[in-house]
Amino acid sequence: MISVVESFIINEIGESLMINGLNNNSASLVLDAAIRINSDFKKQWNDMSCAEKLLKVLSFGLWNPTYTRSERQTFQELLTVLEPVSPAPNELGRIYANFADGSSLRISVTNSELVEAEIRTPDNEKILMLLESNEQNRLLQSLPINLHMPYIQVHRALSKMDLTDHKSMHNLLSFTSKLSATLIPHNTQTDPFSGPTPFSSMFMDTFRGLGNAKLSLNGVDIPVDAQKLLRDALGLKDTHSSLARNVINNGISRHHAEQIARESSGSDKQKAEVVEFLCHPEAATAICSAFYQSFNVPALMLTHTRISQAREYNVERSLDVPNACINISISQSPDGSIHVASHTGILIMAPEDRPNELGMLTNRTSYEVPQGVKCEIDEMVRTLQPRYGASETYLKNI
Structure with a gap:
């Protein structure tokens, strides 16, 4: 070494x-x-x-x-x-x-x-x-892998990090997204695909998330302005919108894809790869599914009490920290399949033996989108096989 x-x-x-x-x-x-x-x-x-x-x-x-x-x-x-x-x-x-x-x-x-x-x-x-x-x-x-463990993985943040505002929360999530998590099992009660209407909030979640998340496509960071262009190109105009039919069938138009790439940071080669990626229907499937917030249910069911305590702690101290933030990495393999790793960071309080210690619960959802899978709910439920992971990260020594 x-x-x-x-x-x-x-x-x-x-x-x-x-x-x-x-x-x-x-x-x-x-x-x-x-x-x-x-x-x-x-x-x-x-x-x-x-x-x-x-x-x-x-x-x-x-x-x-x-x-x-x-x-x-x-x-x-x-x-x-x-x-x-x-x-x-x-x-x-x-x-x-x-x-x-x-x-x-x-x-x-x-x-x-x-x-x-x-x-x-x-x-x-x-x-x-x-x-x-x-x-x-x-x-x-x-x-950033999920391990079989009898408890939720706990990490310590770097000493320079804090948790006081929106930016610091995104920085902490960027850190925790790169670390290991515990594989979280799910059953019929906690399965995000169970019930009569799976993915019912997917387009609403995507509309709200684009422009407020950290998004990486094939290693290229898509900044806020480019995310808003992406949201428009998908046909999502408000929280009640659905994906445009031509996007479902064919992917984003090349004109819109090139606009998004121009607003992103990367080499000409990287931008060209992003354009090609966006012009296929499975790209819309990967992007929209990655924002689906019900994927967090398996981990939230295990930690909901301490999450509620964190919200109260946040309000009582008038901290300028959002309840959650999102970090998504999407990459395409040579065979055309797409790997999605979606992370949602949520405020959480440490267990009772460490009172008044605020941290972050990081929920990780990872899965493959096979080539040709369109952004249609029945097809997605039948094809996608998500794995759920979670970790906790605190600023103080543990």
């Missing part, structure tokens, strides 16, 4: 990553950062100073130095380039990133929770990284 990097630049679209004083490829750097992110940020042995190593030995391993605040921030910002993509049939999740230097990084987690990391160097050499068990455990904590 490469050493800790103290200086780096990631541009706003994640298109390029420059490393000062280091010749390793970008994929190696990001993998190294991913391994260092864990619940307590304890330093690895090779990163310790001589004095820190001596103190650790003298304390018989009881004392552990931790990374500095700036190092923690560096590691987490490096991970923002990683996006969830379609996993293989034997995988819980797969995360992938391409870099401007020609390298790429794939991290896969099998159904048995084994981690496999593959780097492709700029000269197209394929390197399979062999990870130690402690490195695998850290990666399981710091990647």
